[in-house]
Amino acid sequence: MNTVETIPELRQAIKQLERPLGLVPTMGYLHEGHLSLVRLAREQSASVVTSIFVNPTQFGPNEDLDAYPRDIPKDLALLEAEGVDLVWMPSPEIMYPEGFQSWVDVAEVTQVLEGAQRPGHFRGVTTIVAKLFNAVQPDKAFFGQKDAQQVAVIEQMVRDLDFPLEIVVGPIQREPDGLALSSRNVYLDIEQRKAATVLNRALKAAKASYEAGERSGDVIRQTMTKTIQAEPLAKMQYVSCAHPRSLQELKEIVEDGTLLSMAVFVGKTRLIDNLVLGPNH
Amino acid sequence: MNTVETIPELRQAIKQLERPLGLVPTMGYLHEGHLSLVRLAREQSASVVTSIFVNPTQFGPNEDLDAYPRDIPKDLALLEAEGVDLVWMPSPEIMYPEGFQSWVDVAEVTQVLEGAQRPGHFRGVTTIVAKLFNAVQPDKAFFGQKDAQQVAVIEQMVRDLDFPLEIVVGPIQREPDGLALSSRNVYLDIEQRKAATVLNRALKAAKASYEAGERSGDVIRQTMTKTIQAEPLAKMQYVSCAHPRSLQELKEIVEDGTLLSMAVFVGKTRLIDNLVLGPNH
Numbered sequence: 001m002n003t004v005e006t007i008p009e010l011r012q013a014i015k016q017l018e019r020p021l022g023l024v025p026t027m028g029y030l031h032e033g034h035l036s037l038v039r040l041a042r043e044q045s046a047s048v049v050t051s052i053f054v055n056p057t058q059f060g061p062n063e064d065l066d067a068y069p070r071d072i073p074k075d076l077a078l079l080e081a082e083g084v085d086l087v088w089m090p091s092p093e094i095m096y097p098e099g100f101q102s103w104v105d106v107a108e109v110t111q112v113l114e115g116a117q118r119p120g121h122f123r124g125v126t127t128i129v130a131k132l133f134n135a136v137q138p139d140k141a142f143f144g145q146k147d148a149q150q151v152a153v154i155e156q157m158v159r160d161l162d163f164p165l166e167i168v169v170g171p172i173q174r175e176p177d178g179l180a181l182s183s184r185n186v187y188l189d190i191e192q193r194k195a196a197t198v199l200n201r202a203l204k205a206a207k208a209s210y211e212a213g214e215r216s217g218d219v220i221r222q223t224m225t226k227t228i229q230a231e232p233l234a235k236m237q238y239v240s241c242a243h244p245r246s247l248q249e250l251k252e253i254v255e256d257g258t259l260l261s262m263a264v265f266v267g268k269t270r271l272i273d274n275l276v277l278g279p280n281h
Numbered sequence: 282m283n284t285v286e287t288i289p290e291l292r293q294a295i296k297q298l299e300r301p302l303g304l305v306p307t308m309g310y311l312h313e314g315h316l317s318l319v320r321l322a323r324e325q326s327a328s329v330v331t332s333i334f335v336n337p338t339q340f341g342p343n344e345d346l347d348a349y350p351r352d353i354p355k356d357l358a359l360l361e362a363e364g365v366d367l368v369w370m371p372s373p374e375i376m377y378p379e380g381f382q383s384w385v386d387v388a389e390v391t392q393v394l395e396g397a398q399r400p401g402h403f404r405g406v407t408t409i410v411a412k413l414f415n416a417v418q419p420d421k422a423f424f425g426q427k428d429a430q431q432v433a434v435i436e437q438m439v440r441d442l443d444f445p446l447e448i449v450v451g452p453i454q455r456e457p458d459g460l461a462l463s464s465r466n467v468y469l470d471i472e473q474r475k476a477a478t479v480l481n482r483a484l485k486a487a488k489a490s491y492e493a494g495e496r497s498g499d500v501i502r503q504t505m506t507k508t509i510q511a512e513p514l515a516k517m518q519y520v521s522c523a524h525p526r527s528l529q530e531l532k533e534i535v536e537d538g539t540l541l542s543m544a545v546f547v548g549k550t551r552l553i554d555n556l557v558l559g560p561n562h
Contacts, residue, residue, distance in 0.1 A: 007443060101389050102407070102441030107382035126383070127442075134443040160383035161408075162288060162415040 001080045003087045007135050010088050014136060017047035017085055022168075023138035025129065028052040029069040030078050033173040033181040037142040038082045040170045049136050050079050051088045053095065058124030069186055088136070095131060104130045104161070106153050112247050113240055114149045114272070117263060125150055126157050133163050140166045146173075146180055148261055148274040152247055172274070174200065180273045187269040195233035196266045199273035202227035202239070206260050210253065210277050217241040217250040220260065228264055237263040237270070244276065256280055282361045284368045288416050291369050295417065298328035298366055303449075304419035306410065309333040310350040311359050314454040314462040318423040319363045321451045330417050331360050332369045334376065339405030350467055369417070376412060385411045385442070387434050393528050394521055395430045395553070398544060406431055407438050414444050421447045427454075427461055429542055429555040433528055453555070455481065461554045468550040476514035477547045480554035483508035483520070487541050491534065491558050498522040498531040501541065509545055518544040518551070525557065537561055 004010045014021070022045030024037045041048045052075060059065035072089070079087055103123055109115075110122035133141065143151050155167050173181045178200035179193075188196055202224040209223050224239040242249050244257040261274035275281075285291045295302070303326030305318045322329045333356060340346035353370070360368055384404055390396075391403035414422065424432050436448050454462045459481035460474075469477055483505040490504050505520040523530050525538040542555035556562075 011445070100441050102385065102387045102438045104442070105384045105386055107384070109382065131441075131443045134445055137445060157383045160381050160412075161385070162412045164292070164415055164418060 001084055001087060003076065003089065005089055005091065006094060007090070010135055013086050014049065017049070019047070020045050020139035021136070022048045023132065023136045023141045024048065024050045025132050025141065025143070026050060026052055027054045027068065027183070028075050029071055029183040030075045031181045031183065033144050033146060035078060035082055036173050037144055037170045038079065038084060040168060041140070041142045042083060044140055044168065047085045048083070049086045049088060049138065050084050051132055051136070053090055053128070055095070055124055055128040056092055057096070057127060058121050060118055060120060063118070069183055095128065103127050104157060106157050106160070109153055109156050109247050113238065113242070113261060114263065117237060122153050126153060129154055130157070130161070133165060138165055140168050142168050142170060145169050145171055145274070146182065146272070148259055149247060152245060178204070182271065184269055184271065188266060192233055192266045192269065195231050196271055198228055198231040198234045199262055199264050199271055202262065203260055203273060203275040207275060207277060215253045217252060220253070224260065224262060228262070233266055235265040237265060253277060282365055282368060284357065284370065286370055286372065287375060288371070291416055294367050295330065298330070300328070301326045301420035302417070303329045304413065304417045304422045305329065305331045306413050306422065306424070307331060307333055308335045308349065308464070309356050310352055310464040311356045312462045312464065314425050314427060316359060316363055317454050318425055318451045319360065319365060321449060322421070322423045323364055325421055325449065328366045329364070330367045330369060330419065331365050332413055332417070334371055334409070336376070336405055336409040337373055338377070338408060339402050341399055341401060344399070350464055376409065384408050385438060387438050387441070390434055390437050390528050394519065394523070394542060395544065398518060403434050407434060410435055411438070411442070414446060419446055421449050423449045423451060426450050426452055426555070427463070427553070429540055430528060433526060459485070463552065465550055465552065469547060473514055473547045473550065476512050477552055479509055479512040479515045480543060480545050480552055483543065484541055484554060484556040488556060488558060496534045498533060501534070505541065505543060509543070514547055516546040518546060534558060
């Protein structure tokens with residue numbers, strides 16, 4: 001497994017790789033969620049590139065950029081074991097040199113849910129992802145369904161700006177008790193860790209209601225809200241029952257692909273989770 | 282010479298072309314300025330793609346989008362004669378389908394000169410150019426020095442977003458009396474056509490002053506202003522003596538590459554021109 005830092009080194013290394021090329025962008029501190037994406041990339045590509053970059057422009061001023069967990073030696077060992085061909089670990093100075101001033105902005109779909117709670121977050125995401133795409137030029141790029149809005153935003157950007165690649169979305173990976181894997185789960189103490197299952201429990205309650213025939217967006221949102229409010233250590237930020245592409249809140253569940261999602265604080269840790277409703281999900 | 286409209290057709294046609302691939306983006310109504318870029322592309326590339334697209338998002342609400350001159354049959358004959366391999370002529374609906382919402386924004390360098398006079402213009406330019414780059418994936422893209430700020434903005438975007446290509450800039454093409462070639466010159470009547478040489482005369486006066494030893498930005502700007510004000514049919518919008526990359530106005534001429542530029546109305550026609558000062562220019 002080869003490791004590079006600068007873009008010229010990256011371009012040189014990529015020339016040696018067989019196509020099709022799969023890219024798995026990460027912020028490091030890898031868990032089974034990331035590794036499942038690497039395996040998906042491995043299955044669908046002749047070569048796999050993983051990037052590790054904690055992107056400062058997608059963190060708000062009061063968010064956890066400095067505290068964001070990092071463990072590069074462990075990450076590299078995991079990626080090597082998965083048969084990754086190339087790991088790109090640029091510095092912030094390489095990605096955002098002095099005088100940097102170009103941004104990719106996706107409008108409507110970034111204004112709700114995570115975008116409403118984290119102003120500027122998606123501008124940071126789309127800009128760094130555009131840079132990763134241009135630098136690596138993958139045939140496919142792999143993202144996790146865990147960040148459902150990120151997937152919708154990146155798919156919108158790829159369609160609108162004609163990026164010559166395919167986005168592949170891997171399913172959410174969960175602990176045995178249903179907690180979605182996240183690098184931020186390390187912030188949770190034992191009691192909080194138990195309480196954190198409330199996100200998945202709320203999604204399951206909503207799904208049960210849907211499967212029992214409920215089609216009202218309001219009722220579905222209410223079901224999720226009540227489950228979260230019953231957990232003393234959890235503080236709900238939002239719940240959503242939305243169209244899967246536009247992410248606009250629904251009055252009535254759409255035929256296929258309705259996205260249920262939420263952000264919940266457990267202590268100081270902000271967790272997100274989601275589930276797609278519909279016969280094909 | 283092959284002609285395509287949709288992006289799938291384009292991608293299919295490009296697969297057949299030899300690399301390196303040169304792209305010459307145009308808005309059609311081609312003149313010698315465009316053709317000189319095509320020849321430059323021909324010299325430096327194995328294959329040449331030209332796009333013809335009058336990009337609505339770079340025109341302001343009070344600008345000449347609807348009136349913008351078009352002559353596709355003539356354009357195609359000219360490009361065929363220059364040995365262009367592929368012409369891409371997308372419709373506005375292909376480039377901006379319903380729900381389009383992604384934009385590329387370059388910040389500081391778009392805020393002055395043309396950007397100050399034409400709000401939103403460069404957002405339209407950078408967005409369409411990013412789309413052209415992603416759709417065609419050229420090795421080199423060719424732009425005219427006539428639009429000096431456009432060149433600075435696109436070079437900034439390419440550096441910041443890591444587009445995997447080289448920008449090549451072709452020199453301004455001029456009529457025998459010095460008027461810079463422009464598709465908009467067709468708007469000029471005979472008297473206006475004579476008056477329009479004032480842009481080049483102002484640039485030459487400034488250059489003569491520089492060559493005589495003048496180094497003050499204010500004096501150089503004053504020299505251009507006076508020349509333009511002496512022409513009754515001309516109405517100056519701005520003159521500039523600026524740093525070639527940042528486009529910030531200069532108090533003192535920089536060692537090499539100072540950009541002199543201006544926008545002048547002759548009748549209702551808005552004309553621009555520029556010249557680079559310095560020993561290597």
